[in-house]
Amino acid sequence: MKHITCIEDLRELHKRRVPRAFFDYADRGSNAEETLRANRDDLQRIKFRQRILVEVSKRDLSTTILGEGASMPLILAPVGLLGMQHGDGEIHACRAAQSAGIPFTLATMSICSIEDIAAAVDKPFWFQLNVMKDRGFIKSLIERAIAAKCSALVLTVDLQVIAQRHADIKNGMTVPPEWSLSKILDFASKPAWVAGVLHGKRRTFGNLVGHLKGTEDITAMSSWISSQFDTTLNWKDVEWVRAIWPGKLVLKGILDVEDAELAAKCGAQALVVSNHGGRQLDGARSSIKALPEIVGAVGAKMEIMLDSGIRSGQDVMRALALGAKSCMIGRAYTHGLGAGGEAGVAKAIDLIARELATTMGLCGINKIREIDDRVLAV
Numbered sequence: 001m002k003h004i005t006c007i008e009d010l011r012e013l014h015k016r017r018v019p020r021a022f023f024d025y026a027d028r029g030s031n032a033e034e035t036l037r038a039n040r041d042d043l044q045r046i047k048f049r050q051r052i053l054v055e056v057s058k059r060d061l062s063t064t065i066l067g068e069g070a071s072m073p074l075i076l077a078p079v080g081l082l083g084m085q086h087g088d089g090e091i092h093a094c095r096a097a098q099s100a101g102i103p104f105t106l107a108t109m110s111i112c113s114i115e116d117i118a119a120a121v122d123k124p125f126w127f128q129l130n131v132m133k134d135r136g137f138i139k140s141l142i143e144r145a146i147a148a149k150c151s152a153l154v155l156t157v158d159l160q161v162i163a164q165r166h167a168d169i170k171n172g173m174t175v176p177p178e179w180s181l182s183k184i185l186d187f188a189s190k191p192a193w194v195a196g197v198l199h200g201k202r203r204t205f206g207n208l209v210g211h212l213k214g215t216e217d218i219t220a221m222s223s224w225i226s227s228q229f230d231t232t233l234n235w236k237d238v239e240w241v242r243a244i245w246p247g248k249l250v251l252k253g254i255l256d257v258e259d260a261e262l263a264a265k266c267g268a269q270a271l272v273v274s275n276h277g278g279r280q281l282d283g284a285r286s287s288i289k290a291l292p293e294i295v296g297a298v299g300a301k302m303e304i305m306l307d308s309g310i311r312s313g314q315d316v317m318r319a320l321a322l323g324a325k326s327c328m329i330g331r332a333y334t335h336g337l338g339a340g341g342e343a344g345v346a347k348a349i350d351l352i353a354r355e356l357a358t359t360m361g362l363c364g365i366n367k368i369r370e371i372d373d374r375v376l377a378v
C-alpha cells in the first residue's frame with residue numbers, strides 16, 4: 001500500500017478489484033446524484049487560514065466520542081453489505097477501526113451478524129438499527145445488540161422511503177445478483193474477490209438468519225426486507241426504541257433544524273447531520289451546509305456528528321471548524337475495504353489521520369478542541 005497516497009487511490013483499487021455491481025453500489029448516489037456532488041463541492045469550497053510560525057510540535061488528534069476516548073474524531077459509519085466488498089468485510093473493518101482506536105458501526109443490513117462480530121473482536125462496537133414493520137424482530141435485534149454489549153445504538157431516521165440508485169438497477173444489483181453474461185465475466189476476472197467472499201462466514205444477511213421461519217433462502221430474505229420499509233415511522237417509534245435501548249442513542253440522518261430540535265427532546269445523546277452520503281433525497285442540501293444551523297440550535301444539548309462527503313483529513317477539519325464534534329465516513333473506508341481488506345481500511349483511517357495532523361499543523365493548531373471557525377478563511 002506504499003503508493004496509496006489518498007482515498008482516491010483506494011477508490012481506484014477498489015474499482016479494479018471488486019465486481020462492478022458492488023463497486024457501483026458503494027460509489028454511486030441516488031437519482032441525478034446532485035446531492036452526492038454537492039457534498040463534495042460544498043466541502044471543497046471551504047478554505048483554511050494558513051498560519052505560520054506557531055509551534056505545532058505537540059499536535060494531538062485525540063478526543064472523546066460519546067464520552068469515550070478516541071484516537072481521533074472519526075467513526076466508521078454503518079455500511080450495508082460490507083461482506084460483499086470483501087469476504088467477512090464487517091470483521092475486517094471493525095478490527096481496523098478498533099486497532100486505530102475509533103468506533104465501528106455495524107449495519108442492520110450487514111453480511112456478518114452482530115454475534116459474528118462480537119465473537120471476532122475484543123472491544124465493544126456500535127450497532128445501527130433500521131426500524132422495520134416487524135417490530136417484534138426489531139425488538140429482538142435491540143436485545144441482541146444489548147447482549148453483544150454494543151456501546152451505542154445508531155438509529156437511522158432517513159430510510160423510511162428508499163430512493164432509486166439508477167446504477168443498481170442497471171447493474172442488476174440485487175441480493176442474490178441478477179446474472180448476465182457480462183456479470184459472470186466480470187466476476188470471473190476478480191478471482192481474489194471471489195475466493196475471499198466464498199471463504200467468508202456468510203453470503204447473506206447475517207442478522208436475519210433464523211428469523212424467517214423455514215427458510216435461509218436469500219431471495220426470500222430480500223423480498224422480506226423490501227416489504228419491511230415502514231412509511232408509518234414517526235417520533236413515537238423513536239420513543240419506543242428509547243424505552244427498550246438502555247445505552248447511548250444516536251439519531252442518524254438529520255438535515256433540518258426543526259428535526260434537530262425534535263431530536264434534542266427524544267433522549268438521544270447525539271445526532272448525525274447526514275444526507276446518507278447522497279443516497280436518499282436527491283436535491284437535498286449538502287450536510288456541511290446544514291451543519292452550522294443545527295449546531296447553533298442544539299449543539300449545546302447534544303453531540304453533533306457529521307457525515308456525507310468526507311474523503312480527507314482536510315474535510316474532517318472543515319466539519320470540526322463548523323461545529324461538528326466528530327465525523328463519520330462511509331465510502332472512504334469502504335474503498336479501503338474493497339482495495340485491501342483490513343489493511344485497506346487501516347490505510348484509509350491512517351491517511352485521514354495524517355492529513356488532519358498536517359492540516360492542523362499548517363493552521364497553527366495543536367489540539368482538536370482548539371478547532372473552530374477561526375481556522376477558516378472568510
Ligand SMILES: Cc1cc2nc3c(=O)[nH]c(=O)nc-3n(C[C@H](O)[C@H](O)[C@H](O)COP(=O)(O)O)c2cc1C
Nearest residue numbers: 026077078079080107156276277308309329330331
Ligand atoms: C454502500 C453504502 C451502504 C450504506 N448502508 C447504510 C446502512 O445500511 N444504514 C445506514 O444507516 N447508512 C448506510 N449508508 C450511509 C452511511 O452510513 C453514511 O451515511 C454515508 O456513507 C456517508 O457518506 P460518505 O459515503 O460520503 O462518507 C451506506 C452508505 C454506503 C456508501
